[in-house]
Amino acid sequence: MTSSDSNTPIVPSQPAAPKTGVTETMMSLIMSFVLAMTARGFIIEGFVIPTGSMAPTLMGQHVRWSSPQTGWEYAIDANGYLGRWQLAAQELNKLNGRLSAIKDPEQRKTIRNRDLKRALIARWDPMFGLTDPVERSTPEPIQPIPANGDRVIVLKSLYPFSSPERFNVVVFKNPTDPVGPTQNFIKRLVGLPEEQLVVVDGDVFTGPLEGSPESLRVVRKPEFVQRAVWQPVYDSSFVPVELVRWEESSQSSWWGAPFMPQAGDWKIGTDRTWRTTSDQPAALSWNHDEWPITDFNMYNVNRLPNASVPPFSRDPFPISDIRIAGVVEPLDGREFAGTRLVMTTRGLLFEWSVKSGALELRMSRESDGSELSSISTPFDVSRSAFEIDCWQVDQKMWLFINGTLELELPFNDWSPEERFQASYPDTTVETYLTNPTLPRPAGPQIDWYFDGGVEAIRNVRVDRDLFYRPTMLDSANQRSQNGPFVRGLGFGSDFRTPGRLERGQHLMFGDNSAASRDGRIWGRPHPLSAQYTGDDAPFIVPQDMLIGKAFSVYWPAPLSFPGTDSRWVPNFGKLRFIR
Incomplete structure (x- = not known):
């Protein structure tokens, strides 16, 4: 090797530059498409919620409205609201046409005052109360553009390898219409294979297939599901701000x-904080006449035949599964004496007690006060403000302090028929089973006692649980091409003859029970479904028709750009997992 050779740098060989062109681009696009279709077919898929059968857990096409009194905002079924808007707009146009032909100002005023009410839309606010509308106004000049339903991600890879769990939100092929416009449904899975099931007073009771009807017991939602399905009845953070104007106009x-x-x-009024300055015992009671606690869902307000009457005039079902919470603030520097929440319902007294040094749950008979069960634990109540959160749901009491579960007390003794007797003491079994949609249980009585030493309570909230309504079979909810109509009670409505779910069969309910076409009422499956699954049983969803578990809302209904009806602003605040 010469010296000149040793000084010559060695340059590593470079790979040839990749050739790019139409062929390579098309191959990349095809590969991406194949991967996307593979994921869509076997792993995940997006769906749009079309209707409000799961509202407010999942929203179908809807219109949002915000109360001018309290600021409370909620969604309304789009079809119901637009139908109400069109009727009001037609009446307003007719009235304006009549008024344009009248020259006398006084006569015009008289006719307008007399006939305008037919052109008004009644708007309701649950935080204001549902005795009277919070506002009656003429329809918007331009027909509102409804928001689209939530878009959800569905995990399709779970159920081929694992069994679905009770209270999962599930997308499935509609057994009654597997190829039509309603071929995909989304509901909550309530009934599992190989069990008996019955619904009584809004709750679900199940038991093994070989058991007697008396052996069925209530099933309970996990805490994370229960928190997701609480529906607001009242929140003291939303108070009227223009009462004088409302009282003058109404x-x-x-x-x-x-x-x-x-x-x-007590000093309550329209303040967000309720105060008492006395060291003497104090008490509050729930006003059941003006604020009934029922299964009414504000999403359905415009589905009523007459939306100008109070929503609860349509005989909704009073509910006993309730959550009551609030922040209690002891007087400065003084020891907290204690508070006790008492709810009387279904023949029982439920008591949640928070005292200096102890927490206690107690359940007793309303008739004689005899104790059925109780539980207590030592607890040091802070001298500063603390949150108390009391639940009575699915025959179980819960007590949370500052968000931490401290005590729970289940009540498992009732069979479905005993639950019926406690809920409907004035109704015979024969009357109920003739048509269970007619009788109504009594509403709960709620009293909140304070032993003294309380200065204020705030952030008072009352929520209610899901309530699965009793059902009757109706030909309007069944399809004639699927065979003879099934008649009688809905599936799982007769506690003396519970519904039976065999191997591979599931039962689906909607969270918005009053507006949901549940499996309990939809009758026989389509012949194609029966042929595909080998199961022609009515009401149920076979395992082979489950698509997957609804995992999250990845694209909630977008918001409108301020000053326009154009809905394209992402609503990131509503992104959520589905419970």
Whole structure:
């Protein structure tokens, strides 16, 4: 090797530059498409929620409205609202046409005052109360553009390898219409294979296939599901801000907050904080006449035949599964004496007690006060403000302090028929089973006692649980091409003859029970479904028709750009997992 050779740098060989062109681009696009279709077919898929059968857990096409009094905002079924808008707009156009032909100003005023009410839309606010509308107004000049339903991601890879769990939200092929416009449904899975099932007073009771009807017991939602399905009844953070204007326009007086003072020097009014400055015992009671706690869902407000009457005039079902929470603030520097929440419902007294040094749950008979069960634990109540959160749901009491579960007390003794007797003491079994949609249980009585040493309570909230309504079979909910109509009670409505789910069969309910076409009422499957699954049983969803578990809302209904009806602003605040 020469010296000149040793000084010559060695340059590593470079790979040839990749050739790019139409062929390579097309191959990349095809590969991406194949991967996307593979994921869509076997792993995940997106679906749009079309209707409100799962509202407010999942929203179908809807219109959002915000109350001018409290600021409470909620979604309304789009079809119901637009139908109401069109009727009101037609009446307004007719009235304006009549008025344009009248020259006398006084006559015009008289006719307008007399006939305008037919062109008004009644708007309701659950935080204001549902005795009277919070507002009656003429329809918007331009027909509102409804928001689209939520878009959800469905995990399709789970159920081929694992069994679905009770209370999963599931997308499945509709057995009654597997190839039509309603071929995909989304509901909550309530009934599992190889069990008996019956619904009583809004709750679900199940038991093994070989058991007697008396052996069935209530099933309970996991805590994370229960928190997701609570539906608001009242929240003291939303208070009326223009009561004088409302009282003048409606020519009536507001009925007040739902908790009424029974003892003590309470100052409630329209303040977000309720105060008592006395060291003497104080008490609040729920106003059931003006604030009934029922299964009414505000999403359905415009589905009523007459949306100008109070929503609860349509005989919704009073509910006993309730959550009551609030922040209690002891007087500065003084020891907290104690508070006790008492709910009387279904023949029982439920008591949640928070005292200095102890927490206690107690369940007793309403008739004689005899104790059925109780549980307590030592607890040091802070001298500062603390949150108390009391649940009675699915025959179980819960007590949370500052968000932490401290006590729970289940009640498992009732069979479905015993639950019926406690809920409907004035109704015979024969009357109920003739048509279970007619009788109504009594509403709960709620009293909140304070032993003294309380300065204020705030952030008072009352929520209610899902309530699965009793059902009757109706030919309108069945398809004639699927065979003879099934008649009688809905599936799982007769506690003396519970519904039976055999191997591979599931039962689906909607969270918005009053507006949901549940499996309990949809009758026989389509012949194609029966041929595909080998199962022609009515009401049920075979395992082979499950598509997957609804995992998350990845694209909630977008918001409108301010000042326009154009809906394209992402609503990131509503992104959520589905429970």
